[in-house]
Amino acid sequence: MTGTRVRVRFAPSPTGDLHVGGARSALFTWLFARHHGGDFILRIEDTDRRRYVEGSVEGILESLRWLGLEWDEGPYFQSERLAIYREHAERLVAQGDAYPCYCTPERLEQVRNEQRARGEPPGYDRRCRHLSPDERAAFEAQGLTPAIRFKMPESGTTVVPDLLRGHITFENRLLEDPVILKSDGFPTYHLAAMVDDHLMGITHVTRGEEWLPSAPLHVRIIQAFGWDLPVFVHLPVILRPDGKGKLSKRDGAVGVLEYKKAGYLPEALVNYLALLGWSAGDREIFSREELIRLFSLEDINPSPARFSFDKLAWMNQYYINHIISLDDLTIRCIPFLRAAGLVSAAAEDPASPEHAYVRSVVALLKDRLKTLAEVVELTSFFFTEGTEDYPAELLVPKKTEPALVLEALDRTRAILETADFADEAGMEAALRALAEQLGLKAGQLFMPIRVAVTGRTVSPGLFETLRVVGRTRTLARLDVARAKLRAYVAQQAAAAG
RNA sequence: GCCCCCAUCGUCUAGAGGCCUAGGACACCACCCUUUCAAGGUGGAGAUCGCGGGUUCGAAUCCCGCUGGGGGUACCA
Numbered sequence: 019m020t021g022t023r024v025r026v027r028f029a030p031s032p033t034g035d036l037h038v039g040g041a042r043s044a045l046f047t048w049l050f051a052r053h054h055g056g057d058f059i060l061r062i063e064d065t066d067r068r069r070y071v072e073g074s075v076e077g078i079l080e081s082l083r084w085l086g087l088e089w090d091e092g093p094y095f096q097s098e099r100l101a102i103y104r105e106h107a108e109r110l111v112a113q114g115d116a117y118p119c120y121c122t123p124e125r126l127e128q129v130r131n132e133q134r135a136r137g138e139p140p141g142y143d144r145r146c147r148h149l150s151p152d153e154r155a156a157f158e159a160q161g162l163t164p165a166i167r168f169k170m171p172e173s174g175t176t177v178v179p180d181l182l183r184g185h186i187t188f189e190n191r192l193l194e195d196p197v198i199l200k201s202d203g204f205p206t207y208h209l210a211a212m213v214d215d216h217l218m219g220i221t222h223v224t225r226g227e228e229w230l231p232s233a234p235l236h237v238r239i240i241q242a243f244g245w246d247l248p249v250f251v252h253l254p255v256i257l258r259p260d261g262k263g264k265l266s267k268r269d270g271a272v273g274v275l276e277y278k279k280a281g282y283l284p285e286a287l288v289n290y291l292a293l294l295g296w297s298a299g300d301r302e303i304f305s306r307e308e309l310i311r312l313f314s315l316e317d318i319n320p321s322p323a324r325f326s327f328d329k330l331a332w333m334n335q336y337y338i339n340h341i342i343s344l345d346d347l348t349i350r351c352i353p354f355l356r357a358a359g360l361v362s363a364a365a366e367d368p369a370s371p372e373h374a375y376v377r378s379v380v381a382l383l384k385d386r387l388k389t390l391a392e393v394v395e396l397t398s399f400f401f402t403e404g405t406e407d408y409p410a411e412l413l414v415p416k417k418t419e420p421a422l423v424l425e426a427l428d429r430t431r432a433i434l435e436t437a438d439f440a441d442e443a444g445m446e447a448a449l450r451a452l453a454e455q456l457g458l459k460a461g462q463l464f465m466p467i468r469v470a471v472t473g474r475t476v477s478p479g480l481f482e483t484l485r486v487v488g489r490t491r492t493l494a495r496l497d498v499a500r501a502k503l504r505a506y507v508a509q510q511a512a513a514a515g
Numbered sequence: 516g517c518c519c520c521c522a523u524c525g526u527c528u529a530g531a532g533g534c535c536u537a538g539g540a541c542a543c544c545a546c547c548c549u550u551u552c553a554a555g556g557u558g559g560a561g562a563u564c565g566c567g568g569g570u571u572c573g574a575a576u577c578c579c580g581c582u583g584g585g586g587g588u589a590c591c592a
Contacts, residue, residue, distance in 0.1 A: 031592050127589095180520095200590040231586070264585080300529060332541055387553090476551055
C-alpha cells in the first residue's frame with residue numbers, strides 16, 4: 019500500500035442516532051486518514067428502506083461535525099446509486115458468479131425451520147443455484163421478481179487477511195450464497211459496500227468486528243470482480259459497562275448528541291473514545307493534533323472494551339477544570355444558560371457587560387463543573403434577584419441555636435453594609451473576627467451566610483460569591499434570611515411555651 | 516448447535532523472552548489542604564498476567580489444549 023494515497027470511509031446506515039460505538043469507528047478511521055494525509059469519505063448506507071429512520075442522516079452529520087470529524091468527500095447515498103449495483107450484480111450473473119433466486123421469504127423460513135428440526139445448521143439450501151433452464155422459465159412466467167445470490171464455492175477455504183488479527187481461514191462449505199441484490203432492486207451490504215469501496219478507491223476498510231463472519235463473502239465477491247483486496251481492519255466492538263453484550267440504547271446515554279445535550283465537551287468524548295481500545299503509552303490526555311500524530315491502526319487492541327460512563331465523566335471534568343480556558347468555558351456555558359432563561363442574547367457578545375458577568379460567575383465554577391449543563395443548576399442564584407426558596411432550618415447549622423444565628427446574621431449585615439465587596443480578604447477577616455466574638459467556628463458563621471446568599475448549602479467559595487453577587491443583592495438576601503429566621507424563632511418559642 | 520474473534524488489577528490499559536518484587540488512569544479507602552462542594556496533594560488496597568501443558572538457561576510476552584467472554588448465523592446493516 020505504500021505509495022498509494024490513503025482513502026478511507028465511514029459508512030453508517032441511517033437507522034437511528036450515531037452512537038458512541040459508531041463514533042469511535044468514525045474517529046479511528048478519521049485519525050488514520052489525517053495521520054496519513056489521506057481522504058476521509060462519508061457514505062450513507064441507506065439500502066434498507068424498512069429500517070430507515072427519518073432525520074437520522076441529519077443527526078449523523080451533526081454528530082460528526084460536533085465531534086470535529088470533517089469529511090473530505092460525500093456524503094454519498096447508496097440509494098442514489100441503485101443502477102450501479104444492479105449493473106454489477108448482472109455482471110456477476112453473466113459471468114456465472116451469481117444467479118437469480120426465486121425463493122420467497124416464506125420458503126426460506128420453512129427451510130430453516132426444517133433444518134433446525136433435524137438438528138442441522140440453518141441456511142439456504144441453494145435450490146435456485148441448480149435450477150434447470152425450464153424451471154427458471156417457469157418461475158419467470160409466474161412473474162416473480164428474483165433476488166440475486168452470489169455463488170460461494172462449496173468446498174475449500176477462503177482466507178481473510180485482517181490488519182489486527184492476521185489471516186483468518188474460513189471453510190467455504192459452511193458459508194452460504196448471500197443475497198446481493200434484493201427483489202426490490204436494492205443491493206444488500208455485501209454488494210453495495212464492496213462495489214462502493216472499490217469504485218471510491220478505498221484502501222483500508224475499517225468496520226466493526228461484527229462484519230468478520232461475513233468477510234469471506236466479501237473477499238470472494240471482490241475476487242469475482244477481479245479487484246484488489248483492500249486492507250481489512252475489523253475494529254473491536256464496544257461492550258456494555260457490565261460486559262454483557264454490545265453497548266446499546268438500553269444501557270443509558272449512547273447517542274453522541276445526547277452527550278452534547280448533557281454538556282459534554284466534544285474534545286473529552288473524542289479523547290475518551292480514542293483511548294477505548296487504543297493507547298500510546300501511559301499518557302491519557304491528548305489534544306486532537308497529538309492524536310493525529312500518534313495514531314496508528316496497528317496499535318488498536320483487538321479485544322472488545324467496556325464503555326465506562328465514570329471514566330468519561332472524569333475526562334469531561336478534567337477538560338473543563340484543566341484543559342480549556344476560562345474564556346472558552348464561558349462561551350460554551352452560555353447556550354445552556356440561555357436555554358434556561360438565565361441570560362439574554364446579549365451575553366453571546368464577548369464585548370457585552372453581561373458576557374463579562376457570566377465570565378466572572380463561570381470563573382468560580384471552573385473547578386466544580388462536571389458538565390456544561392450543570393452550570394445552570396449551580397449558578398442560577400447569580401442571575402436572579404433573590405434565591406430560590408429554602409427552609410429556615412437550612413440557616414441553622416448543627417450545634418448552633420436559631421437565636422444565635424439570627425444575631426450573627428444581624429451583625430453580618432451591619433458589617434457588609436459598609437464592607438468593600440471587591441476585597442474578599444477584608445470581608446473574610448471581618449467575618450472571622452465576628453465568628454470569634456460570637457463564640458462560633460468560622461464554618462458555623464459562614465454556612466448561614468452561604469445559605470442566605472445562595473439559597474443552598476453547596477456553593478463556590480463564600481467570599482468570591484459575595485464579591486460577584488454584590489452588596490445590593492447580598493443585603494436584600496440577608497434581610498430575607500433574617501425575616502425567615504425571626505419567624506422560625508418565634509414559632510419555636512410559641513411551640514415551647 | 517455451528518462458525519469466527521478475544522483473554523494483564525472491578526474497569527480502560529502499559530508490556531512486543533530477561534528492564535516486572537507487573538507500571539499508569541478511572542472507581543474505591545485513608546490522610547493533608549479547607550468556610551460547604553469540588554479541585555489539588557500524599558499514601559493505601561487491588562492482577563500468583565483465566566487454567567493446564569509445552570518451547571527456552573529464562574515467558575505476561577512464543578506454541579497447543581481447555582475454560583470463559585464477545586460476535587455472527589436475514590431479500591438488516
